[in-house]
Amino acid sequence: MFKLAVIDTETTGFGKTDRILEIAIVLINDGKIVDEWQTILNPLRDVSNSHIHGITPDLFALAPTFEEIHNDISRILNDRIIVAHNLPFDQNMINLEFKRISKEVIWGKGICTLKKSKLKLAQACEKYEIKNSLAHSALSDAKATAELMNYLDLQFEDFSSSKFPYDNKLPLGRRLQRSDTNFQAKIKPDSKGRLIENADLSVYEGDLLTYIDALSKAISDLTITKSELKQLSEFYLDLGLKKEDINRIHSSFTNSVLEASLRDGSISHEEEKILKDLSDALKVEIELPKTETISRETLDLKPGMRVCFTGTSLDQKGQMISKEDLGKIAIKHGVIVVENVTKKECDLLVAADAKSMSGKSKKARSFGIPIISTQEFLHLTQNE
Numbered sequence: 001m002f003k004l005a006v007i008d009t010e011t012t013g014f015g016k017t018d019r020i021l022e023i024a025i026v027l028i029n030d031g032k033i034v035d036e037w038q039t040i041l042n043p044l045r046d047v048s049n050s051h052i053h054g055i056t057p058d059l060f061a062l063a064p065t066f067e068e069i070h071n072d073i074s075r076i077l078n079d080r081i082i083v084a085h086n087l088p089f090d091q092n093m094i095n096l097e098f099k100r101i102s103k104e105v106i107w108g109k110g111i112c113t114l115k116k117s118k119l120k121l122a123q124a125c126e127k128y129e130i131k132n133s134l135a136h137s138a139l140s141d142a143k144a145t146a147e148l149m150n151y152l153d154l155q156f157e158d159f160s161s162s163k164f165p166y167d168n169k170l171p172l173g174r175r176l177q178r179s180d181t182n183f184q185a186k187i188k189p190d191s192k193g194r195l196i197e198n199a200d201l202s203v204y205e206g207d208l209l210t211y212i213d214a215l216s217k218a219i220s221d222l223t224i225t226k227s228e229l230k231q232l233s234e235f236y237l238d239l240g241l242k243k244e245d246i247n248r249i250h251s252s253f254t255n256s257v258l259e260a261s262l263r264d265g266s267i268s269h270e271e272e273k274i275l276k277d278l279s280d281a282l283k284v285e286i287e288l289p290k291t292e293t294i295s296r297e298t299l300d301l302k303p304g305m306r307v308c309f310t311g312t313s314l315d316q317k318g319q320m321i322s323k324e325d326l327g328k329i330a331i332k333h334g335v336i337v338v339e340n341v342t343k344k345e346c347d348l349l350v351a352a353d354a355k356s357m358s359g360k361s362k363k364a365r366s367f368g369i370p371i372i373s374t375q376e377f378l379h380l381t382q383n384e
Contacts, residue, residue: 004028009093010137016234038139041063041065071166108163114201210239306345308339
């Protein structure tokens, strides 16, 4: 029988002084999920990335510490092959926690689905149509990783089980589990983060993949602090990577983000700033191509302008708004609504997202027709 434990952690960062905020474990026996375990942890320190995982100080205040729950974690992980998406990262963070309480564990030879797939978890879920209902929550990510294994060529005989010593006489520890409903509202998806999520990892191998995933985590908020740069430096040294490896990774990664931003044929002002900040922080020179961009700051709705609407949209209150209703608003402002994007009969395309990759959006870009979001269009109509 092959006994696996799929783990995922949410952390305050990835440095040696960072702590685990949440840990989840999915147990699998011979391909079938037999149990799930999760808890929030009190990191006993400040948290600066709550916007990513949704765990705030008021939520972990009553949670157990790692020391209080470590025996349960050891009991659950013992004698199983450990699996994670970026296994070295999760191993390192858990090792640091065990070392703080003077405990030693043996990991055996585990499975890293990041190295096997060469895809970030979000990319893998999209490729294999895996549902991850609450990304960046430990249990949801662990369950997605467990499902991802079904699409990878794995020979379990190549791996070996862990040894986590535990005291069988100790009672089960206290846990604090997240409520998906409550936490969903606290995790605010950042559309800008798609630049990072879409970066191509397929060119990397081994520990380079481990580092690039940590780099992605560091800049998931699209900024890199001096502290994060120091942590990244320590991390690549711990992995045994060389400075020239890191310089090559930084250059390749930055250009990959640039390519992701260009997939729709243009670079917005916001994306341009992100790319410049990223290149400055990583000391990488990039050349930004000149592309025509447009925003509500540079566009006026003029009577007689011909506008086409595409996609399902939300209004400024987050409510669904139909193309018919958008058309009525446009007509009130003297704008002509057209059904198709053509070079001579359309002046503006309004899409749910200005970075839309729909057929109409691609056609508009090929004709040099500007595209704005529904939110920008509604903002313009309100200001007239």
